[in-house]
Amino acid sequence: MLDQIIKNRRSIFPNQFSGKAVSKEEIKILLEAANWAPTHRKTQPWRFKVFREDSLSVLAEFIEKAYTTTTPEHQFSAFKLKKTLEKVTTSAAVIVICMQRDPKESVPEWEEVAATAMAVQNLWLMTGELGLGGYWSSPGYRTAMHTELKLNTGEECLGFFYLGAYKEEPLAGERDAIEDKTVWF
Incomplete structure (x- = not known):
């Protein structure tokens, strides 16, 4: 059973989301699962900042500012910025992943x-269990959002988890054989 949950975990992207809302209670279930991750010396370094409903537009503004100020002019792409902002606005929620x-x-x-x-990973596995989808993205501009995200001293943004209900069943995953990645002594 657990092996099937692990094997069925997939990246589900915002363009695959149905537009259906994800409740605050469902997000709390995901965060509670995340909270039970292993942690050496019980430092429990994970921190999450949840944007949903009206606050998604606030996150989109933060991202637009960070992308615009950190992207060199010769690499700036209005198309890429538009697509990035669409990922936020088509998600039911975006969970900012931080490490303290x-x-x-x-x-x-x-x-x-x-x-x-x-x-x-715990959050992601529970996402699948709840019939939701998501994926973790770590764009370079995330490091320019310290002030906007109200990060504490020593806290770092590691990326964004885009969350939503999905339209279609995800495709089956593939992995190379574990034997090709293992050396026995």
């Missing part, structure tokens, strides 16, 4: 990033 560094630095930073990633 332990002020004591009791564990290496990579362990706290890994713990946060495990929290997101």
Whole structure:
């Protein structure tokens, strides 16, 4: 059963969302699942900032400002910006994924990033269980949103989890054989 939940986890993109609302209660279920991720020394570094309903337009403004101010003129794409903003506005919610560094630095930073990633994996698995879809995106401009996202000292934005109900069943996933990735001693 758990193996099927893991194998059926998919990235579902905003253009695959149905437009159906996702309730605050459903999002709380996802966040509660995330909260049970493994964490070395119990630093629990994951932090989430949820944008839904009217606040999605606020996030879109933050993203537009960050993209515009961090993208060199020769790389700027009005089309890419438009598509990025559409991802926000077509999502039922966007969960900003953050990592709060332990002020004591009791564990290496990579362990706290890994713990946060495990929290997101728990959230993602529960997303599938609830019949919802989503995906994690980590655009470069995310680091320019510190003030807008009201990040604390030592807190870092690792990306955005776009969330929504989906229209169609996702395609089956594929993986190379584990034997090709394993060395036994």
